[in-house]
Amino acid sequence: MVPLRGVAVDSDTRCAHWNSAVDVVALRFACCEAFSPCHACHAETADHDPEPWPRERFDEPAVLCGVCGETLSARAYLRGDDACPHCGAAFNPGCRRHRELYFDV
Secondary structure, eight states: OOOBOOSSOOTTSOOSSOOSTTOOEEEEOTTTOOEESSHHHHHHHOSSOOOOBOGGGTTSEEEEETTTOOEEEHHHHHHSOSBOTTTOOBOOGGGGGGGGGTBOO
């Protein structure tokens, strides 16, 4: 199991801040190697500032699908079509608007 922390996280990684049907990813932060459903969860549960996933590590697992539990590389997630390549679960396309909070883009 991957380290996951957040606020009111359900079994599909939805949290108190983002909980629609397509909010089913958790993102890994470089500062602590832990996954959080969103930047607000990281802010509320960590004792340090967030560090986005670095570009030189884009081939490493950095995204967790909350539906099937598989991890994706940052590169696969960023190039993907807003769905898990393993189980087909839809991901929130709105997350594109704030990718800089999670990835060194």
